[in-house]
Amino acid sequence: MRALHIITGLGVGGAEQQLRLLLRHLPVDCDVVTLTNPGPVADGLGADGVRVVHLGMGGNRDLAALPAWSR
Structure with missing residues (x-):
């Protein structure tokens, strides 16, 4: 099983840090889609x-970015 998490951006903030902490403890593989700003938390998630x-x-x-969902 895999889980997909969608977040507006991954700049340094509370929600972003909470997502990173949550993903460390989930028993499934996860992917994250960031809509606007990968930010420094994306690097940490990649690590x-x-x-x-x-x-x-x-x-x-x-809405011009919607075709990227098909990747």
């Missing part, structure tokens, strides 16, 4: 073995 995909959206309403 933890989590695959991070950045969609490259310019903002939360940037």
Whole structure:
């Protein structure tokens, strides 16, 4: 089983750090999709073995990035 986590960005903040801590303790492999900003937490997740995909959206309403979901 795999789990997908979607987050707006992975800059240094509370939600981002909580996601990283959560993923360390889940009993399944996880992937993370970040919509707008991979930020420094993405590097930490990668070091933890989590695959991070950045969609490259310019903002939360940037629908031009939706074709990236098919990757």
